[in-house]
Amino acid sequence: MIQVEEKVLCHHCGEECRDEHIYYDNRDFCCVGCKSIYELFQEDDLKELYQSRNKSNPHLRGKYDFLRNDEIKEQLLNFQSADHSIIHLDLPDIHCSSCVYVLENLNEFHDGIIQTKVNFMKRAAEVHFDPRYISLEELAILLSSIGYPPQFNAADGLKKGKSKRNRISLKIGVAAFCFGNIMLLSFPEYLGIKDQMSHDFDRFFSYLNLFLVIPAFFFSGKEYFISAYKGLKRSFVNIDVPIALGMAILFLRSAYEIISATGAGYMDSLAGLIFFLLIGKWFQNKTYENLSFDRDYKSYFPLAVLKRDGDQEVPVPIQQVKEGDEIIIRNQEIIPADAVLLSDSANIDYSFVTGEQRAVKMNKGDHIYAGGRQVGERIYLKVTKETSQSYLTSLWNSDTFLQKKDSVSMIDRISKYFTIAIFSIAIVASVCWYFIDPSQIWLVSTSVLIVACPCALALSAPFTHGNTMRILGRNRFYLKSAEVAEKLTNVNTIVFDKTGTITTAGDHRVTYSGTAMKSLEKSILKGMTANSTHPLSKRIYDSLEGVELLRVDDFKEVVGKGISAVFGKKVYKLGSSSWTMHNNKVREGSVFFSENDQLIGSFQVTNYYRPGLTKMVGDLSLLKYDLELLSGDNHQEEKVLKNILPQLRSMLFKQKPEDKLNYVKSLQQQRHRVLMLGDGLNDAGALSQSDVGIAVAEDVSAFSPACDAIIEGASVTKLSEFLQYVTEAKKIVIASFIISFLYNVVGLSFAVSGWLTPVFAAVLMPLSSITVVAFTTIAGNLLARKLKL
Amino acid sequence: MSVIFVLILVSMVVAGGFLSLFIWAVKSGQFDDTMTPSMRVLFDDKKKKKMKQQANLEENPS
Known part of the structure; x- marks a missing residue:
């Protein structure tokens, strides 16, 4: 079979026509939207366009009849009144700017639609409509008829809360505002202007600073205290404990200095610290909103x-x-049940x-x-059985899906020692100063806690992992969160699913051997296979592209054997060797085609393995990963697989969903840390059980089982590079830890000797943060270039 | 020199105004979707042209 490699570009938007390809008016279009726009430029009347199209789609009636049910309607609508309803619809077919245009002009298609607002990244639209003129069902039919069938599933109606990113940008905004203004007001202090005139200003500025830091401290910095408290409650020292401690000491000491008029305080450092920490958090938390990593069975039904x-x-x-x-x-x-x-x-x-x-x-x-x-x-x-009790859904309710994988990240492990070290230094310094000058004890011990605040330390991991996520995302490998990047570095065993993972889901290679077929025989074959629902027939049918279809008589299908049909007094058979009366040795996966029990030829239907697979598996085994294969399929392909992938440690076939899950579990009990790649619902249990589950999807916006990461099919073969990248990225994190430790040594030596001034702190803290951020970003990008990612 | 006190207070009020504008912008969802508006703008011309045409037609129906 010839694979079509030629790229077809859309006449309107210039993008490659990937899934859908519409040929209209001698031109190629990538989607209905583009075609509509093209037609629009010709006709300039959307209404006519719709009417002509609506007539041609009578089969849509009935497809959305459940939208007449009031209960379902109530679940779906975001707002409803007598003459105005609002609904959020998932329209997975949105993919270019023309789609946005057509959908946002939906009111020209139908008078009952008030307004549409598309969110391109989420592939969704908010539709305002007047239920007196157009019902929800009609709306759904209208959308499908113009090429955007809305997707409804059982998880809908559970309305989602406001996005977290919003809140964090609000916090960053407030912190930035406070930080900037406090810096400005601290300038006289930085420049060291000290005369009688400026004394009044100093007091005034200090109080303004105190006033300005309050929103930054209590609003923007709040979550660090909450997180530290939660950690301590579980007697666990996370990175937020030293941060919260440093922030509290900074605030209290500065407030004391300002109120008692003994100094200018470190409000600028405090606001800057909060600002930088939040930037780090924001950078790390940039997630792929349009992808869903947490789907359960409800999304499928x-x-x-x-x-x-x-x-x-x-x-x-x-x-x-x-x-x-x-x-x-x-x-x-x-x-559904x-x-x-x-x-x-x-x-x-x-x-x-x-x-x-x-x-x-x-x-x-x-x-x-x-x-x-x-x-x-x-x-x-x-x-x-009810839906929630069904075989498949009960798999979901099993423990695997409920337990939360608790793993302690590298930074949290270090922070424990870090906190202990800081306290020891503060105590030792206090004891020393007790003998030198007891009045300085308070100043020195607070200085130690202030300057040691692990800002740079806390930023190194978020920025490195955030950068990793971006670079992998550019290569169509999307991580759920930055933690996954860290977990990936600990993996030592990789388990592959077969179909859809190392093979492409839809494509099959059909090879023919035997006497060359005449066009008449091909047409007969096509006519026979068109009648059959057997997957092998379907594939042979697909391989006969461009062949004329002939009507055959007396079609018979015998389960487990094959199909037969009569054409012009000749009996044609397609199927197993015994069925076609050909006494050759039985080969699995072969389909024989005969005319009056005389063999014409045989078809070999094999899966189409992803190009570059052999190289990837070779690379992975060089990197000392244990490789295994779990397949729900039969042994048919075992020999081929052994041939092209000799490095696989074991191959298991005919695996049911729970077999896969249990296999991963048993590997984990043998202290393997498992990375599982799979598609389909049958892998969902195993994906969730494994340390890192990666869902393989041909189209990432289409559904995929619950997982830690989603990878686009074509990028699967880059897995060895991805794993190399995350392993190297871990070294970058460690290197940036060392940098921030060096800064801490400098800062601490100043603090211990009692020379820490507000200006010094205000310079050192941002400087250390910026160095770490610059280092991780530059190193990460250089690494990506080296690995050609 | 005491005018500086007044000026600084005024500047704080102005800055506070901008901060509240920012908060309003975030809360009203202007940063929720940054991709679609960039596509929407591509078709604005087309829409205007069409409206003009319609207006022309209404004024002097031929």
């Missing part, structure tokens, strides 16, 4: 399901589906659960697990 109630079919929220209810599942819908099939047959695709694309044929009375997707006609089911 639909919001509602059709229930048979007497003669009527009513949509009900899935939480209300009870045991014994009869539900109706239409084509491409997901079964474990159930027994009432219809004669069903075709269930479990790719959602297992990651392996394989439609399973079910018969009347069969038990069907939640999470499968029906392909084909509508089916009737009787629910045996």
Whole structure:
């Protein structure tokens, strides 16, 4: 099969047409938005455009009928009154500026829409509409018909709180304001202007400083005290303990100096300290808002399901589906609860659960697990277990998903010793000064605590990890938080899932061997495979691109054997060797094609491994990682895998979701620290159990199981570089620790000898912070360049 | 020289005004989404042109 490598660029926006490719008016478009804009420039009337499009989509009716249910509506709407409703909709198909334009002009499509506001990064829109003119259902149909089907799932309706980033930018703003003004007011002190005239000013400025530092200290710096208190309550010394201590001492001593008129205080240092610490926190906390790392089963399941109630079919929220209810599942819908099939047959695709694309044929009375997707006609089911009790969802409720992984970061481990050291130095210095000059004891001991405040220390890890996250993110490897960067350095075992992780999910390589097929045979084959739902047939069908489809008669499909059809008095068969009457030795994974029991040729359907895989696995084994493979698939590919990936320590096949989870657990009991890569819901348990779980996604904005990091499919083969990078980044953190220790030595020697002045503190603290930040950023970027990331 | 006291107090009030403007801006969500407005602006011209056209049409319907 030929892989299409040629890039097609969108006529309107110039971006590469990746998932969707629309050919219209002899031009290529990457999405409906771009095409609409193009049409718009031709016609200049959006309304006409919509009307013509709406007529062509009658099948959308019924798809959103659950939006008629008042209870569901209430859950989804952010605001509703008689003539104005507001709803936040997830529109995953937004991907370029044209999409923004079309969606924000939605009111031109329909008079009932008041206003739309798109959030591009979140792929969401806030729609204001008038429910008297357009119902929620109609709105959803309208959006789907113009190419933006809204996504509803069971996790919706749980309205999200205000983002944390907002609060931190507010705190930084206040701290920056206080810091800047205090610096200005401290200038006379810095310049050492001392005459009678300036004395009044000094007092005035000092009191202003005291007044200005209060918001910075109590509003911006609040959380350091809370965190230190929480840590101490659990008898655990985190990095915030010495920070909070230093801040409190700074504040109290400065306030005392100002009120007693004995000095100018260190308010500038205090405000600066809070400002720099918050900047560090902000830098580290920059997360990928548009990605979800914490999805549970609710995000996979639909919001509602059709229930048979007497003669009527009513949509009900899935939480209300009870045991014994009869539900109706239409084509491409997901079964929300474990159930027994009432219809004669069903075709269930479990790719959602297992990651392996394989439609399973079910018969009347069969038990069907939640999470499968029906392909084909509508089916009737009787629910045996509620959604929350189902096989799949109960996996989620198991301990793995509840326990919080508590790991002590490097900085918190150091901070314990740091705090002890600072206290010892302060005590020793006090004892020494007791013999030299007892009046200086108080001054010296507070100076030690002030100058030793581990600002630079606290900044080194956030900035290095924050920088790591950015560089990895640029390479389409998105970490959930900076902690993950640190955890990655401790990993020594890597477990791969097969399908979708080291192979590309959709692509398969179909190779043909035998006598060359005539175009007629190809057309017959295409006609046969078009009728079959077997995944192998589907792949062969896909490989016959551009071949004319011929209608075949007397189509038969025998489960486990193959398919047969008649064309022009000749019987064609496709399937296993015994089915096609060809007595060759049985090869798994081969599909034979015969005409009147005479072999024409055979097809070999193999997974398509990611390019660069062999090199990556080689590199990883050179870096002394233990490599393992867990697959839900059968042994078919074992030989191929052994051949291309000889470094794998073990390979396990036919692994169920809980097998994978238990395998990871057993590895951990053998003191392995496990990095797991997987896609699909079947890996969700193992991902969550492993020390670092990475979800592989072809499209990062599409759903992925709960994990610590998300990696885009094409970047999987860069894993060895990523791991090298985080390992080196750890060295950068250690180096910046050393730098900040050196600054502390200088500062402490001044403090111990009693020479610490406000000016000195005001220079030393920012200087040390800036050195550390500059060092980590520059070193991190140089490292990235070296590894070509 | 006592005018400095007054001036500094005035400057603090002005600075405080800017701070409260900043707080208002953050709270009203202006920093929530920094990506979309940059795309929105690309189409502003188009919209204006269209409105002008419409206005022209209404004034002298032909």
